[in-house]
Amino acid sequence: MERVYLDWNATAPLRAEAREAMIAAFDLVGNPSSVHAEGRAAKAAVERARAQVAEAVGCKPIEVVFTSGATEAAGILAQVAPHGAVCVDETAHDALWAQFDLTHVETGQNVLAMGLANSETGVISEVPERGAEGYAYGARVAGSLLLDVTQAVGRIPWSFAWSGADIAVLSAHKLGGPKGVGALIVKDGLDIEPLQRGGGQEMGRRSGTENVAGIVGFGAAIEAAMADLEAGVWAEVEKLRNILETTLASDAKETIFLGIDRARLPNTSCFATPGWKGETQVMQMDLAGFAVSSGSACSSGKVRESRVLRSMGLDAVASASALRVSMGPTTTEDDVMRFAESWLRQLKKFRQKAA
Numbered sequence: 001m002e003r004v005y006l007d008w009n010a011t012a013p014l015r016a017e018a019r020e021a022m023i024a025a026f027d028l029v030g031n032p033s034s035v036h037a038e039g040r041a042a043k044a045a046v047e048r049a050r051a052q053v054a055e056a057v058g059c060k061p062i063e064v065v066f067t068s069g070a071t072e073a074a075g076i077l078a079q080v081a082p083h084g085a086v087c088v089d090e091t092a093h094d095a096l097w098a099q100f101d102l103t104h105v106e107t108g109q110n111v112l113a114m115g116l117a118n119s120e121t122g123v124i125s126e127v128p129e130r131g132a133e134g135y136a137y138g139a140r141v142a143g144s145l146l147l148d149v150t151q152a153v154g155r156i157p158w159s160f161a162w163s164g165a166d167i168a169v170l171s172a173h174k175l176g177g178p179k180g181v182g183a184l185i186v187k188d189g190l191d192i193e194p195l196q197r198g199g200g201q202e203m204g205r206r207s208g209t210e211n212v213a214g215i216v217g218f219g220a221a222i223e224a225a226m227a228d229l230e231a232g233v234w235a236e237v238e239k240l241r242n243i244l245e246t247t248l249a250s251d252a253k254e255t256i257f258l259g260i261d262r263a264r265l266p267n268t269s270c271f272a273t274p275g276w277k278g279e280t281q282v283m284q285m286d287l288a289g290f291a292v293s294s295g296s297a298c299s300s301g302k303v304r305e306s307r308v309l310r311s312m313g314l315d316a317v318a319s320a321s322a323l324r325v326s327m328g329p330t331t332t333e334d335d336v337m338r339f340a341e342s343w344l345r346q347l348k349k350f351r352q353k354a355a
Contacts, residue, residue, distance in 0.1 A: 005331075052222055055226075065206050113148070118151070145165045170185075241269050243336055
């Protein structure tokens with residue numbers, strides 16, 4: 001039986017538009033820093049992709065800095081807050097959380113870093129508005145706001161221009177682009193130290209010869225993703241997510257569905273069955289032909305309870321028992337129902353063993 005991919009929050013399948021654009025870009029032999037015709041052609045391809053990303057996220061092209069991904073881009077925290085005075089939201093992705101040990105933010109200083117949408121639960125964060133002194137977060141106030149919009153861009157409406165963010169980070173592969181490419185969005189006029197020094201590429205903020213084919217694929221993918229969003233594709237995905245949860249909840253009375261009372265990404269369902277370990281469920285479903293996850297792919301290889309779920313009030317047992325199902329535009333109702341039937345069969349076996 002054909003396998004079913006339900007792990008879109010880990011990575012999305014490469015879009016046809018991105019693949020075609022990259023194949024064409026592989027024939028661009030020039031270095032974008034070279035002044036000859038071949039170099040100018042490569043530079044033009046990079047700048048076209050920069051314009052595509054800027055259009056998609058609502059910023060100026062000059063504010064887009066291409067990187068190897070959101071994790072590298074998140075490293076900008078070390079530049080804008082070199083002394084560790086940074087406040088990281090407790091549900092943020094490890095790419096942000098691991099940058100610093102959360103300690104303090106003095107009034108008006110440094111950065112509040114948070115994810116716009118959580119990769120494990122799909123819950124959309126309530127982003128504070130800038131007040132007279134900065135961004136209030138609990139008892140702290142930060143002068144700048146960094147948003148990780150990796151899971152959100154292309155799935156929900158969002159614009160850098162009206163978000164209030166000073167910095168944003170995102171990755172291509174979450175929206176159907178190639179792996180190993182991302183972007184750092186920096187508000188025009190914000191003075192930050194370079195991510196990498198050297199040849200002065202990316203307006204001096206990230207030196208190193210550009211990954212032309214990857215960047216071109218990023219541009220094509222984000223343009224296609226925004227077209228899907230405008231066409232209502234993700235609203236259809238949300239219907240499938242709701243069908244899945246309704247089907248599972250009708251039998252799995254002991255299962256806790258996370259974030260269902262909050263605004264969520266349209267494609268993400270996270271649920272915990274206390275005592276049935278998440279990694280066990282992942283392996284069982286893999287053997288049954290379904291690709292799902294027990295949490296963020298960047299940390300799924302580590303067997304541990306979820307920091308994010310603990311912050312939502314789950315105990316250690318329940319937070320280690322979560323499964324994440326994330327869908328995309330190519331997911332079908334048949335895929336969802338096949339998964340539900342298979343998962344419920346495994347749940348029955350778990351109950352029998354636990355009895």
